Amino acid sequence: MQQEPMWRPSAEAIANARMTDFLQQMNQRHELSLANYHDLYRWSVEQHEQFWSEVWDYFDVVGDKGASVVTDKEKMPGAKWFPQASLNFAENLLRYQDDRLALIFRGEDGQRQQLTYAELYQQVAALAASFKKLGVSKGDRVAGMMPNCIETIITMLATTSLGAIWSSCSPDFGVQGVLDRFGQIAPKVLITVDGYFYNGKNLNIKQKTADIVAKIDSLEQVVVVNFSDQSDTISGTDVATWDAFLDHSASDLEFVRCDFNDPLYIMFSSGTTGVPKCIVHGIGGTLLQHMKEHGLHTDLDRDDRLFYFTTCGWMMWNWLVSGLAIGATLVLFDGSPFAPKPEVLWDMVDDEGISVFGTSAKYLSALEKAHVKPRESHKLKSLRAILTTGSVLPPESFDYVYRDIKADLCLSSISGGTDIVSCFALGCPILPVYRGELQCRGLGLAVNVFDDNGQPLLEQKGELVCEKSFPSMPIGFWNDPDGKRYHNAYFDRFTNTWAHGDYAELTRHGGVIIYGRSDAVLNPGGVRIGTAEIYRQVEKVDDVLESIAVGQKWQDDERVVLFVRLREGITLNDDLIATIKQTIRANATPRHVPAVIAQVDDIPRTVSGKIVELAVRNVVHGEPVKNTDALANPEALEQFRDRAELQ
């Protein structure tokens, strides 16, 4: 039976979408007769060289494109996109210098700041002038341990205006977590804050900063933003306050033009299996891919107010800030999305007129568990799209959004990650939304699902891959001169093909379903089960707030073990176990039913909020966890050790 969509764009919305305009332009320019998104997608993949060249032109990238679009395009890795191009990232993000709002910041403590594009340009010029005096130049690293505030974006732009490389984490990272990251990339400058707000607390980070600075020899300058009005902050000869450091006499910015494949960002893998990998993303690839995702897949324009709930330690921050290249207003928030009340972000939607609201799938399920119904309490007039990522958005959360948030909006579950600083599958303003499905594969990306032998699968689960090179592939890993670590991370599994590590399915609608990470797939009795298939059932049970499933080696096979975090005051008993098992059996298969269900108070997660199935599996098997510094709450692991139920 044909499944009905949960939402469809109106004929008017389709006609006015930039995606439609792009499609029509491609028809005209290349004498094509593409009729819909699916035709456009197919063309963009078959002619990916032409497609990416058109993206450059369509978005009027500031720079020189050069004559060649790609060399060695069949090689993965090895293809080189726009080898003759020259551009500057910040120059593209600061192409607008008018009085429209570029940034609005809202803090958990109630502070609000805003900056126009003209003011943003001035501030970046002032910081870039100081950086220049300090000798920051092309290829140098500037690191930020920063909240998601305006100064972080100014610093990234000043850094990249000089062709230097930006890397960031949030101030809640532990000392070792920061050293594991910034310690590998030898930054010249560190920008940080006096403290930050979270969940009603004003947290001082003086000691942490001092410990970090003492261990990174490469640092020549530390700049401290007075963010939370702490009187007790780090001091020293190489330490300056933000206000003292900026050269306000500077008014012009000189953008250093760089190669398309020069480094822009150093990002870090979660680091749960060892020291984080330093993934280097290039200037041009990041820009083109983000402009495509914002302009075409999110239909962003200058009138939009784009919000993404993220910290500076997650790639969604990097994704968000590229919205400046479109000229939209970015709404930044730092703090707990539940403090002082679970509705705070929805208050912000109404107050600031947010039109595109991005968040994590986990946030939506926590909101539903808290029985919050923004549809009843808020107007949400400006809101036209919700984006979610971070983990699988289960079909039940699609129900929640359309029932309890807003019926008429485009709900786009998007997926990719740090590895590509963007998405393989995402939203589309001219396509319907089907329950549980990501709307489409991203233009210009040859995304497929393979079986173990590298054969393509349709409507069957397998490994999510990308079969052709694309501009936002990393340019490599830092400190990986022979490229071996980079190769091992993505290209070991299938020849000349990017294996992303997601267990996924392509649907008949041209959409994608993700079932979890492939390395966490459960395999009881030889049946492969994505962990998200279990979570979506368990989380239907009202008493369960959250769960984590792992496979335990058991009698020459594997059995599924499920750990649940329950509402305060609830204890797991036989009735609740029976309810959970019955819910899973009735809605999935008997194979999905866990052999053991056990209660925990907390579930370990990375600093960017992802639950860590592999670390829990190691603890269950009595094996060491390689890097607990990668976790926000490493103490939670102890609850999984030597459990009587698992003996």
Ligand SMILES: CC(=O)CC(=O)O
């Ligand atoms: C786009 C994403 O995939 C973000 C993430 O989950 O890390």
